[in-house]
Amino acid sequence: MSPTRGTLRVSSDLESLSHEAGEFFLNSAQNAVGTHGRFSVSLSGGSTPQKLYRLLATEPFASQIPWAGVHFFWGDERYVSQDHPDSNYRMVKQNLLDHIPIPAVNVHPMPTGYTELEDAARAYSEELERFFEGDIRFDLALMGMGPDGHTASLFPGDPALQVTDHPVAVAYPTSQPTARLTLTIPVFNQSQQVVFLISGTDKAKVLSAVVGTDETTYPSQLIL
Numbered sequence: 001m002s003p004t005r006g007t008l009r010v011s012s013d014l015e016s017l018s019h020e021a022g023e024f025f026l027n028s029a030q031n032a033v034g035t036h037g038r039f040s041v042s043l044s045g046g047s048t049p050q051k052l053y054r055l056l057a058t059e060p061f062a063s064q065i066p067w068a069g070v071h072f073f074w075g076d077e078r079y080v081s082q083d084h085p086d087s088n089y090r091m092v093k094q095n096l097l098d099h100i101p102i103p104a105v106n107v108h109p110m111p112t113g114y115t116e117l118e119d120a121a122r123a124y125s126e127e128l129e130r131f132f133e134g135d136i137r138f139d140l141a142l143m144g145m146g147p148d149g150h151t152a153s154l155f156p157g158d159p160a161l162q163v164t165d166h167p168v169a170v171a172y173p174t175s176q177p178t179a180r181l182t183l184t185i186p187v188f189n190q191s192q193q194v195v196f197l198i199s200g201t202d203k204a205k206v207l208s209a210v211v212g213t214d215e216t217t218y219p220s221q222l223i224l
Contacts, residue, residue, distance in 0.1 A: 006194070008211055014199050018051040021197055022061050025052070025140070028193060032139045033069035040131075042075045042141040042183060042191065044152070045088030048199045049142060050095050057099035067102040073128070075143060076153035076171070076182040077110035079117055086178070087112075110168075110181045121168040121181055128167050128187075136167050141191040147202045148175065149210060149218025153182035161185065161219060189224045196220070 011017035025041075032039035043049070055061060074088055082089045089109040097107060108127060114120040128136050143151050154161055155173035160182055163169035167187045171180040188194060198207055210220050 014048070014051055017197065017199060018055050021052045021195065022055045024195065025056060026061055026064055028140050029065050029070060033066045038069045038071055039066070040071045040073065040139045042073050042138045042188070043088070043092055044075050044142045044144045044197070045077070045091060046144045048144050048197045050091065052197065053092060053096035057096050062100060065100075067100055068106075070102060071106045071108065071131070072097075072102070073108045073138070074110045075141065075188070076180055077112060079112050079120070079179045079181065081112060082109065112181075117170040117179055117181065121166070121170050124181065125166055125168045136187055136190060138191040139193065141188050141194045143188070143194060143196045143223065145196055145198050145203060145207065145210070145220045147206060149206045149220050151196070151220045151223060152188070153180035154185065154219040154222070156219060161222070185222050194223060
């Protein structure tokens, strides 16, 4: 793989993948908090990271992660209420947040209560700008990939792919039942570390194409 595509690691199953990701998260958190006092993370939704989130809330990880210095943000969110079954925030809350001693002020979910999605995107953009003091650089961006090669809510053909002047965009993917908020490509590409967690035979063919060619066909290929 090219330097901009990183390193490909293959695990035998989701359990092994999640444990390896858990070790990486733990080490990254300890290093970031030790270096500059906090660890900022952009979280992914979907089914694949749920096992990782549950593991982080259990030993040996839970007691070693400096939760007081961890700040969670979301890479994307379906525009539904926070208690909706499809909410990425709800998924993370049930699998992780409800089981760890993280301060409430360190949890930064995407807002989904505005009448206009553009207002919600603007509000989250402003929150990011304040937190990072104008230089938005996550210590870690956890990402996934769909069978169509999308990542976060950056779907093939959606106008959100073209947004470069705002950290948050509104996505209206035609393949999905709800509109979404998503961080934009420049934000992900400024992250100190980016980790894709990908599992499932339905993604194997597109993953092979994503890592095996320099042609930009899928949104995931736009992430460095």
